[in-house]
Amino acid sequence: MNDKLLLALGTASALFLVRNLYTMFLVLPDEAAQGAIYRIMFFHIPSWFTCFSCFFISGVISAYAIAKRNFKADSWSVSITEVGLAFTMIGLATGMIWAKVIWGIWWTWDPRLTWAFITALVYGGYLMMRNMIDDPSERLRLTGVLNVFAFVSVAITYKAIDWWRTQHPGPVLSFRTGGGNIDPAIESMIYQNWLALLMLAIVLVGLRFRQEETKREIEGLRRLAYAR
């Protein structure tokens, strides 16, 4: 991605976020049951959406990377995973702040919280392993396979939580419940903020991808220098 596109998207995302913040705090009223804290959901829910999307896309790209031995795809998949992990952390942090206010505790071993924690660990392991392999083609093969495993495992773990008793609030968005559980203005705000965060994620991925490509180029040059 070229500079101008990234800059334009970044600016657009920043303006969009400012506008969203204005609407959240000054236009939308407090929620009846939760008061002011419900506003954290405008970041909590969209960052989980962003994190799911990132891990899904990164898993698919990794599968492509190992099938075609494509280094560009490998760089994309690690960039996307890293950004996804950042949004996982945002999701965990915002969720914990909300839980402290509403439940009175920072953390509970509720299945969905547990799942989020496991996901962070799985992808943290993936990124750790990347740092330990020096040879680029070996790194592509091994961490590509690991990423595919990670996505499948995370998906199964997510399914398994449905069978545990859950304390996490159930779905409120209309595409899950059929509507009626949430004020349309609030719901649309969630989607709008998701769009803003998604734009931010794309900018971050673009920047990270460029770093990753440069890193691989430097590695190649270094090897060339040693070979001389």
Place this chain on the structure above:
Amino acid sequence: MLRASWLVFLKDVRMEFRGKEALNAAVAFALVVLVLFSFAFDPTSEQIHEISGGLLWILFAFSGVLLINRSFAREQSNDCMNILLSSRVPPSALLLGKAFANTLFILLVELVCLPVFSLFYNINLFALPGWLLLVCVLGTWAIAIIGTVFAAMTVNLRLRELMLPVIVYPMIIPALAAAIQLTTVIASGKTPVGDDLLWLRVLIGFDIVFTTLSIGLIDIVLVD
């Protein structure tokens, strides 16, 4: 392919039984942890029925990874790995053979631990031997297959012993959770029914999905 994996299985088992290094270490480790457990909670309380499944499977997962770590590391001396890969044994057969061998080793550790746990903590785990065997085999296979794939991936890493548990444990959580639930039910002397059978399905599904995935992807991991 099955013939080739049988040969790999025999080779691994023979090698292990000649030295018994990893197996002895794993059994000793498991027994030490069993003693440590008695300090973590009141060993005479009734609570033990509720947590026995969890304790046992954490123990099996820990000593299992200890054993699995040796699985590919064993091939590093004398460049055995390259010879194995350039032989006519396909990578998937190599993986299956090693996973079978690891399953057998972990089952042997379980064979020692279960009676010892039963005795020391005054709990009858063998009321339903058939169910116990089924859960042990399925749960152990889940640990072994994922562990073996990741052992193949991490064998050349600098921090192999550290990296393998870090990536294996989070991924086997659904299988471990299912095995723990079922073992706890069995330890209380009840036949698993209703909701418990759901966990059996999770365990079987997990095994099928990851065995397929492992066989499909091992060609990419093991190249010479």
